[in-house]
Amino acid sequence: MSDTIETFLEESRVFEPSAEFKAAANASDPNIYEKAEADPEGWWVSWAETLDWSQKWHTVLEWNQPFAKWFVGGKLNACYNCVDRHVVSGKGDKIALIGEGEPGDVRNFTYSQVKDRVSQIANGLKAIGIGKGDIVAVYMPMGPELAMTMLACARIGAPHTVIFGGFTAESIADRANNCGAKAIVTSDGTWRRGKIVELKRIVDEAMELGCSTVDKVLVFDRVGKPGTMTSGMATPDYNAGTWVDGRDVKAADVCDTASTDCPCEEMDAEDLLFILYTSGSTGKPKGIMHTTGGYLTGTTATTKLVFDMKDEDIYWCTADCGWVTGHSYIVYGPMSNGCTQVMYEGAPDAQGKDRFWKIIEKHKVSILYTAPTAIRTFMKWGEDLPNGCDLSSLRLLGSVGEPINPEAWMWYHRVIGRERCPIVDTWWQTETGGIMVTPLPGIVSTKPGSATRPFPGVGATIYDEDGNDIGADSDGEVGGLLVLKRPWPSMLRGIWGDEDRYRDVYWSKFSDAYFAGDGAKRDADGFFWLLGRVDDIMLVSGHNISTMEVESALVDHPAVAEAAVIGKQHEVKGQAIAAFVIIKQGFEPSDELRQEIRMHVGQKIGPVARPDDLIFTADVPKTRSGKIMRRLLRDIAEGRLLGDTTTLADPNVVASLQAEHDKES
Numbered sequence: 001m002s003d004t005i006e007t008f009l010e011e012s013r014v015f016e017p018s019a020e021f022k023a024a025a026n027a028s029d030p031n032i033y034e035k036a037e038a039d040p041e042g043w044w045v046s047w048a049e050t051l052d053w054s055q056k057w058h059t060v061l062e063w064n065q066p067f068a069k070w071f072v073g074g075k076l077n078a079c080y081n082c083v084d085r086h087v088v089s090g091k092g093d094k095i096a097l098i099g100e101g102e103p104g105d106v107r108n109f110t111y112s113q114v115k116d117r118v119s120q121i122a123n124g125l126k127a128i129g130i131g132k133g134d135i136v137a138v139y140m141p142m143g144p145e146l147a148m149t150m151l152a153c154a155r156i157g158a159p160h161t162v163i164f165g166g167f168t169a170e171s172i173a174d175r176a177n178n179c180g181a182k183a184i185v186t187s188d189g190t191w192r193r194g195k196i197v198e199l200k201r202i203v204d205e206a207m208e209l210g211c212s213t214v215d216k217v218l219v220f221d222r223v224g225k226p227g228t229m230t231s232g233m234a235t236p237d238y239n240a241g242t243w244v245d246g247r248d249v250k251a252a253d254v255c256d257t258a259s260t261d262c263p264c265e266e267m268d269a270e271d272l273l274f275i276l277y278t279s280g281s282t283g284k285p286k287g288i289m290h291t292t293g294g295y296l297t298g299t300t301a302t303t304k305l306v307f308d309m310k311d312e313d314i315y316w317c318t319a320d321c322g323w324v325t326g327h328s329y330i331v332y333g334p335m336s337n338g339c340t341q342v343m344y345e346g347a348p349d350a351q352g353k354d355r356f357w358k359i360i361e362k363h364k365v366s367i368l369y370t371a372p373t374a375i376r377t378f379m380k381w382g383e384d385l386p387n388g389c390d391l392s393s394l395r396l397l398g399s400v401g402e403p404i405n406p407e408a409w410m411w412y413h414r415v416i417g418r419e420r421c422p423i424v425d426t427w428w429q430t431e432t433g434g435i436m437v438t439p440l441p442g443i444v445s446t447k448p449g450s451a452t453r454p455f456p457g458v459g460a461t462i463y464d465e466d467g468n469d470i471g472a473d474s475d476g477e478v479g480g481l482l483v484l485k486r487p488w489p490s491m492l493r494g495i496w497g498d499e500d501r502y503r504d505v506y507w508s509k510f511s512d513a514y515f516a517g518d519g520a521k522r523d524a525d526g527f528f529w530l531l532g533r534v535d536d537i538m539l540v541s542g543h544n545i546s547t548m549e550v551e552s553a554l555v556d557h558p559a560v561a562e563a564a565v566i567g568k569q570h571e572v573k574g575q576a577i578a579a580f581v582i583i584k585q586g587f588e589p590s591d592e593l594r595q596e597i598r599m600h601v602g603q604k605i606g607p608v609a610r611p612d613d614l615i616f617t618a619d620v621p622k623t624r625s626g627k628i629m630r631r632l633l634r635d636i637a638e639g640r641l642l643g644d645t646t647t648l649a650d651p652n653v654v655a656s657l658q659a660e661h662d663k664e665s
């Protein structure tokens, strides 16, 4: 592999925040960057001081690479900071959570009500034998009870490990066994595209596979609860037949009847707050560990400044709590800031493909945080849908999960933001705990497709393969590897039970920096452009080309809705580019169109990036978090048997893809 990644796409449009936005922004002083850079520890201390500690730390940072301890000696409780302190300060009647179910049921909880309900759930957990230090697996629908269960765990010092409600029984068993979970909290079911997914039954299957450390399963009612059904439907008992006495406990029995009083456990700053499993591109999931004080400091600061969170905002992050985005930017960061937010249970096309826009209109959402894959789906569905709704409440838009291609950025800006709303493209990872590279919306002018600058105090830079900082003077022509040069409070503290893997994955590539695994370039203004996972960079005739740049050039063609690109083995070139392309409604696949799209990429990037193969397809295989599974596409393109497909959102996609590929080649 050659030393540098060449980069091709150029984007020169710049968007400044309005004078009005700047004037009112939480961060408006550009010197914030220099100040934080001059004294990063002091900067983070100023944020830690905004939290409520029962005992102050004696040492800000103990750093023995790769092990960090932040706010050493400090004591606090994350739930207290996210809930009780808002009640204490007189905001008890403010709405914390607006839970909209897929069938359309809406349930609001004020901060006082959250405090009572969280305390009841915490007491219920105690009643089934959970105490400080016991790990609780959580497999629940995306709704208020999920957030409140996470907070209840934090309240009593029991680390949670949330497992996304779309995962299989094997995934639950793997994770519960890996961390030694003592209980699983679940619900009878959840709604997804008008159908019930029976979560409790999936937990039963996991228990049958063997979860040796789990002795209790706590079950909330969701789909079987009177009043939560779509009108006219009966309320069946989804647990009938599979109930295991002694193991299974109804939340209705131990939580609903429990006291609304439950003291917050005093936790050490470095006590484990949660473990979250992230699959990475290969291998078994890694249990990423986050602790209490630093994590809460980082998520509180970034929420306030990146989302410009104000008391009167209505915030909506469309992620699921099963992902880190839901931990950091639904539960901990936003609730620590005392915000009002929407949580939505179901699919974006339930009861119509304009469901998101209806939710924004109905709840007057002012800040929306979503993912590029969702934005591209909405582009495919057409602008009439958002245009039919009142989106005037929106004032800020966010993006996370993968590089947002300029085409999608512009659509988001124009159609959803109506050219009024700054866009914050936020780069971070499960491992970083909080946002690391992002605009501050009142300070930084944005460029479509760039995550712009490191958050104040964050030591992000770009190294070449040999660990040299490639500097800002490269003008964006060479890319390299994104690294973080100094510790930050919300950083992972390790991989559960696997110290070697922790060192190996993140700290062995470079001697003096955290290796994020992403390619990046920096332009003459010092702006960062993320180029995708390093594993996703192709080597074509000696040129390193990022799959993301080719995908961006493809979707720039008016007929293309979405594209996935891989490098497939090629005798002469090393790798040849194969593109899987989804076309927009109103276009027909044809050889002419195929040639036209190939030429378009050649014009945008250069002939070397023109795909050899271009396969029209109805869909591409994605994980449930929206990441393209390139490994499977390579299997298809190189004519291999398919590897593991269990983490696919829709397993049917690959079969039809394979048929289309075989037909065309």
Ligand code: WT7
Residues within 6 Å of the ligand: 278, 323, 324, 325, 399, 400, 401, 402, 403, 404, 425, 426, 427, 428, 429, 430, 431, 451, 516, 517, 518, 530, 531, 532, 533, 625
């Ligand atoms: C990987 C982390 C962070 C929460 C959701 C995903 C990619 C994430 C961006 C962005 C370019 C991005 C990176 C990163 N990524 N946000 N704004 N621009 N790439 O968490 O599952 O831990 O994935 O997502 O490749 O390494 P995750």
